[in-house]
Every structure is written in C-alpha cells, then in structure tokens.
Amino acid sequence: MNSPAVNSLEVNRLAYAYPDGTQALFGVDLTIRRGERVALLGPNGAGKTTLVMHLNGILTAGHGSVSVAGTPVRKDTLKEIRQRVGLVFQDPDDQLFMPTVRDDVAFGPANSGVSGAELERTVKGALERVGMLEVIDRPPHHLSFGQRRRVAVATVLAMEPEILVLDEPSSNLDPAARRELAEVLRSLDVTVLMVTHDLPYALELCERSLILSDGVIVADGSTRELLADTELLARHRLELPYGFAIPAPAEHG
Amino acid sequence: MGAGHHHQLYLAGDSVVHRLPPQCKLLAVAAFAIVVVATPRERFWAFGLYAVLLAGVAVAARVPLTYVLRRMVVELPFVLFAFLIPVIGLGERTTVLGVSLSVAGLWAGWNILAKATLGVVASILLAATTEPRVILIGAQRLRLPSLLVQIAMFMLRYMDVIMDEMRRMRVARESRGFEARNFRHIPVIARSAGALFIRSYERGERVHLAMLSRGYSGRMPMMDEISGSVGQWATALALPGMALAVLGLSAVQGLSL
Numbered sequence: 372m373n374s375p376a377v378n379s380l381e382v383n384r385l386a387y388a389y390p391d392g393t394q395a396l397f398g399v400d401l402t403i404r405r406g407e408r409v410a411l412l413g414p415n416g417a418g419k420t421t422l423v424m425h426l427n428g429i430l431t432a433g434h435g436s437v438s439v440a441g442t443p444v445r446k447d448t449l450k451e452i453r454q455r456v457g458l459v460f461q462d463p464d465d466q467l468f469m470p471t472v473r474d475d476v477a478f479g480p481a482n483s484g485v486s487g488a489e490l491e492r493t494v495k496g497a498l499e500r501v502g503m504l505e506v507i508d509r510p511p512h513h514l515s516f517g518q519r520r521r522v523a524v525a526t527v528l529a530m531e532p533e534i535l536v537l538d539e540p541s542s543n544l545d546p547a548a549r550r551e552l553a554e555v556l557r558s559l560d561v562t563v564l565m566v567t568h569d570l571p572y573a574l575e576l577c578e579r580s581l582i583l584s585d586g587v588i589v590a591d592g593s594t595r596e597l598l599a600d601t602e603l604l605a606r607h608r609l610e611l612p613y614g615f616a617i618p619a620p621a622e623h624g
Numbered sequence: 625m626g627a628g629h630h631h632q633l634y635l636a637g638d639s640v641v642h643r644l645p646p647q648c649k650l651l652a653v654a655a656f657a658i659v660v661v662a663t664p665r666e667r668f669w670a671f672g673l674y675a676v677l678l679a680g681v682a683v684a685a686r687v688p689l690t691y692v693l694r695r696m697v698v699e700l701p702f703v704l705f706a707f708l709i710p711v712i713g714l715g716e717r718t719t720v721l722g723v724s725l726s727v728a729g730l731w732a733g734w735n736i737l738a739k740a741t742l743g744v745v746a747s748i749l750l751a752a753t754t755e756p757r758v759i760l761i762g763a764q765r766l767r768l769p770s771l772l773v774q775i776a777m778f779m780l781r782y783m784d785v786i787m788d789e790m791r792r793m794r795v796a797r798e799s800r801g802f803e804a805r806n807f808r809h810i811p812v813i814a815r816s817a818g819a820l821f822i823r824s825y826e827r828g829e830r831v832h833l834a835m836l837s838r839g840y841s842g843r844m845p846m847m848d849e850i851s852g853s854v855g856q857w858a859t860a861l862a863l864p865g866m867a868l869a870v871l872g873l874s875a876v877q878g879l880s881l
Contacts, residue, residue: 427837450839458837464785465830470757470777474847479838481845490847512784530838 378440379405379534379562380426385435386586387421395421397586398435403534405440408556408563410573410594413583414608419538419566422583426536426564427456440533454483457527457561459537463519467511472498472522475511479530497529498522501555517548521555534562541572570598570611582607633695633751640859641685641753645852646762648860653750655864660742663871665735670874671742677866678745687752692745695752699744706733706740756780761850774844778831786824793820 380403387396395418403409413419424430425437428444437444439455460466469475476494485493498504501521511519520540527535540556541549549572556563556576567573573580573594580597582590584607590597597603598617604610611617641649656674663670682692713729750759757780763773793816804813852860 424833429833429836450841453837453839456837458834460830460834460837462830464782465827466834468778468781468831468834470760470781474757477847478835478840478845481847482839482841486847511781526838 377405379403379407380440380564381436381438382422382425383436385422385425385432385437387425387430387433389421395586396425396433399583399586399588401581401588401591403562403564405533405562406560407579408565408577410577410580411564411566411583412568412570412573412580412597412609413566414568417583417607418586419583423458423536423538423566426534427453427458450483454479454530455533457530457532457535459520459523459527459535459540461538461542463511463516463523466523466526467519469511471508471510472503472514473507475522476507476526476529479526483530493529497525500528500559501525502551515548517544517551520544520548520552524552524555528559528561532561534564535559536564536566538566539569540565541567541569568609570604570609571615574598574617582609584608633748634755635687635691635752637686637753639685639753641681641749644753644856644860645765645850646754646758647765647850648762648852648857649750649754650759650762650766652860652863653746655861656746656867657743659864659867659871660739663739663874665731665738667874670870671738673870674742674867675745677863677870678742678749681746681749681863685749685753687749691752692748695748696741696744699740702736702740706737709733709736764844764846765850770843777844778828782824782827785827786820789823790816790820 380401382399382401385396385399386394388394399418399422411419411422421430425432425444426439428437428446428449431444431446439452442448442451442455444452467475469478473494476497477490480490480493495504495507498507501524503518503521503525506514506518506522511522514522524535524537537556540552544552553572553576556565563577565573565577577594580590580592580594581588582597582603589607590603595617598611601611656677660671660674663674682689709732710725710729711723713726713732715729716727717724718727718730719725754762757777760773760777760780763776764770797812797816802809802812804810
C-alpha cells in the first residue's frame with residue numbers, strides 16, 4: 372500500500388440511498404494512485420453516476436468517506452475539492468454553458484480568483500492541451516460533437532485538477548472523434564477515472580479497471596485480465612462488442 | 625446540429641459605434657428612449673430631429689437603411705394597434721379621407737407610433753453594432769440584477785439547443801404519421817410542449833451541477849475587463865445629450881408661443 376499522500380482518490384465503505392429510499396451504493400471501496408488511468412466499468416444502473424456525484428461533493432456520503440489527495444470531501448472543503456476533481460459530464464451541452472469557448476474555459480479558474488493575463492494564459496494552455504485552440508472565440512453550439520467534448524475536457528483541465536473524472540467519454544462520438552479524444556486523454560499527465568461501459572475504450576486507455584455492479588466494487592485488476600474473463604463480465608451484464616477480440620499484449624512495445 | 629443560425633440582428637463591422645464599450649451604448653440607448661418618451665406628443669419637429677439623430681448614428685455605424693427597415697417588422701403589432709385606436713376611440717371626431725376618426729385616438733395613435741418607432745430603431749442600431757453576449761457583459765458592468773443577466777445569458781446559449789430538441793420532437797411526431805391539421809390535434813402539441821419543458825428543466829438541473837462542479841457560488845465571475853474611457857462615454861452619451869437639447873429647445877419654444 373502506498374502512503375495516502377500519493378493517492379489521488381480514496382473511497383472507503385461509501386454507501387448512499389436516494390431520498391426516496393432507493394439504495395444505490397452499498398459500501399464502495401476504491402483507491403486510485405496519482406498518475407493512474409483507471410476505468411470504472413459497470414452496466415446501466417450499477418450506480419456509476421451516483422458514485423461520480425460523490426467524488427466532488429454534489430452528493431454527500433450517507434455512510435463512509437471520500438477523500439481527494441488526502442482532503443476529505445465535506446461541506447467545509449467543497450470549494451477545494453471541486454477545484455481538485457474535474458468532472459466531465461456526459462452531454463457537453465450541459466458542460467458548456469457560457470456564450471463562447473473562451474468564457475467557458477475561463478469559468479472555473481475565474482471562480483477561484485484567477486484574472487487578467489494569467490487567466491488568458493490558463494485558458495489558452497488548457498485549449499492547447501486538447502488541440503482546440505483555434506475555436507477559442509466560437510460559440511459552443513457551432514462546434515461538432517467531438518469538438519465540444521474536447522472543449523469540455525479543457526474546461527476542467529483549466530482548473531488544474533488532481534484527478535479528471537469522465538462520465539461516458541466515448542458516447543455519441545464517431546470513430547475518428549473517439550480516436551482523437553483517446554489521443555488527447557493519453558497525452559495528459561493527470562490522474563484519470565473514466566466511467567464507461569465501452570469496454571474496448573477502457574482497454575485502449577486504462578491499464579487498470581474496476582467493475583461496479585449493484586452498488587459494490589466486484590472486481591479490481593488489470594483491464595486485459597478482467598475483459599478476458601467472459602464469465603465475470605456476463606455475471607455483471609458487461610459484454611465485449613461482437614467480433615471484438617482482445618489484441619495480443621504490448622505488440623508496439 | 626453544429627452549424628446553428630448566427631444571431632440575425634448583429635451586423636459585423638468596425639465602426640466607431642461598433643467599437644464603443646457595451647455599457648456606454650446600453651446607457652445611451654436607455655437615456656435616449658427616456659428623452660423620447662418624455663417629449664410631449666404635440667412637438668412634431670422634435671420627433672423629426674430625433675429621427676435625424678438616429679440617422680446620424682446609422683451612418684456612423686454603416687448600418688444600411690434596408691437593414692433597419694427589415695428588422696422593424698417586430699414593431700408591426702404596435703403599428704396595427706396605433707392605427708386601430710383612432711377608429712375605436714371615443715370623443716370628438718373628425719373625418720379623414722371619408723373615415724370618421726376620434727381626435728383623441730389620433731393623438732394617442734401618433735404618440736405610440738412615433739415613440740415606439742424611435743425606440744425600436746435605437747434598439748435595432750444597438751443590436752446591429754453589439755453582439756448579444758457583449759450586450760449582456762455591458763448589462764453586467766452596469767450592475768443590472770445579476771440573476772436577470774444570468775437568465776438572459778443562458779437563454780442565449782440554450783436557445784439553439786432547445787429549438788433543436790423541438791425540431792427533433794416534430795420530426796419524431798411526423799415520422800409516425802402525425803400532422804397538425806385542426807383543433808383536435810392540439811392536445812398532442814400541448815403534450816410535446818410539456819415534454820419539452822420537462823426536458824429543459826432537467827437540462828437546467830444538469831447545467832447547474834456542471835456549474836457547481838466548477839466552483840460556481842451564485843455569482844458569475846467577471847471575465848472581460850471592458851471599461852469605457854471618458855472619450856467613449858462622451859461619444860456614446862452624445863446621442864441622448866443632443867436629444868435632451870432638442871427637448872429643451874422645444875420646451876423653450878413651447879413657452880414662447
């Protein structure tokens with residue numbers, strides 16, 4: 372076990388029931404070390420989104436705890452937590468709410484007090500990292516879906532988060548946009564937690580995967596091994612797409 | 625999706641008027657409108673001079689006359705109303721081209737027509753020289769209630785998204801053989817409107833979560849530092865200033881008569 376200081380994210384025995392009584396999480400335990408790219412796999416309704424909402428304190432733990440780089444998620448630490456956890460929502464139209472790309476990327480850092488030339492530098496830097504600098508002055512609804520998703524990633528990168536949490540990053544993307552986003556994600560030097568049921572995408576980007584099913588983590592291991600275990604996948608309503616075979620490991624060294 | 629329609633009111637350009645900071649222009653238009661509304665309706669020539677002032681702004685901003693005229697369609701309902709008042713008005717009547725009209729109604733109609741037209745033209749010139757989002761930055765700088773400015777900003781951002789959703793719902797209805805032809809079809813349309821409302825409401829909740837996730841605390845951060853210089857304020861306020869001078873002159877003339 373690593374010391375807590377190098378863990379980007381620690382979730383201990385997290386349980387949560389919605390106000391109507393529906394229990395969504397039944398004691399989730401997970402640890403993500405700094406610099407790791409981890410996929411959180413699970414079928415629809417497994418509690419993935421509920422778990423994600425706990426990571427930056429939109430929902431607060433019914434039982435158990437969440438901490439980000441050693442800071443517990445609590446009411447009094449919310450401001451700090453939200454700066455450290457960059458959440459990228461599934462629909463970029465929800466994420467990009469400002470009139471121009473520039474204003475949208477600036478929103479987070481401006482809220483934490485960055486302004487003037489430094490703000491401009493931060494915005495350009497974040498857009499450059501996702502290869503979207505040329506659309507800086509465009510309104511978000513003039514961009515293609517893939518471009519919008521990359522700008523959505525930039526909006527949280529601008530906050531220099533400890534961990535980037537992506538909710539279904541590959542949904543609605545055409546194959547080219549999917550590959551471009553993968554290239555962007557691979558080029559980033561931040562901790563990434565990718566929530567998805569797109570198994571090939573998880574294999575492509577993440578060494579390690581967790582399977583969340585019925586509100587608990589049921590498997591934690593190398594993505595390649597988990598995906599090779601068809602029985603495990605079937606038990607938790609996960610499936611590789613038709614005709615997909617796990618490529619031989621590390622061909623390209 | 626993607627290539628939504630551009631804001632139809634804005635006319636890209638680089639004139640003196642285009643370059644003025646938005647808060648100066650907003651205040652100038654508002655002040656001009658107040659002067660116009662405060663002018664007694666009997667002072668015909670004052671309204672003529674106001675129109676000349678606006679023509680001067682249009683020339684300076686290089687906004688063509690046809691552009692302004694086409695966008696004045698928005699005023700049409702008021703024009704109809706203004707023409708209706710003399711017909712239905714009560715009191716003393718006069719005959720114009722064989723039609724019996726109310727004198728008080730004629731005055732009221734003229735009053736509405738003249739003042740509304742001047743106000744609408746001033747607003748069209750503002751919109752033609754200032755991008756919608758920049759107008760909102762101006763409103764923010766003028767310390768207008770931040771909640772109202774935010775609502776307007778979100779409307780601007782999500783108009784296309786919601787219109788798109790509406791279009792998809794229409795396509796879905798029509799591809800299942802529905803076509804709104806008569807009254808009996810209204811419930812279907814109403815249900816679609818209801819569904820659209822709920823979808824928009826839910827989107828609003830998701831947007832709010834996204835805002836919270838990036839540190840939103842109830843106030844929009846001020847990002848564009850556009851402040852007006854004394855010269856810019858003076859240029860912008862020249863319009864209401866001159867209008868006020870016209871109003872003063874007309875009052876002096878009215879007294880001396």
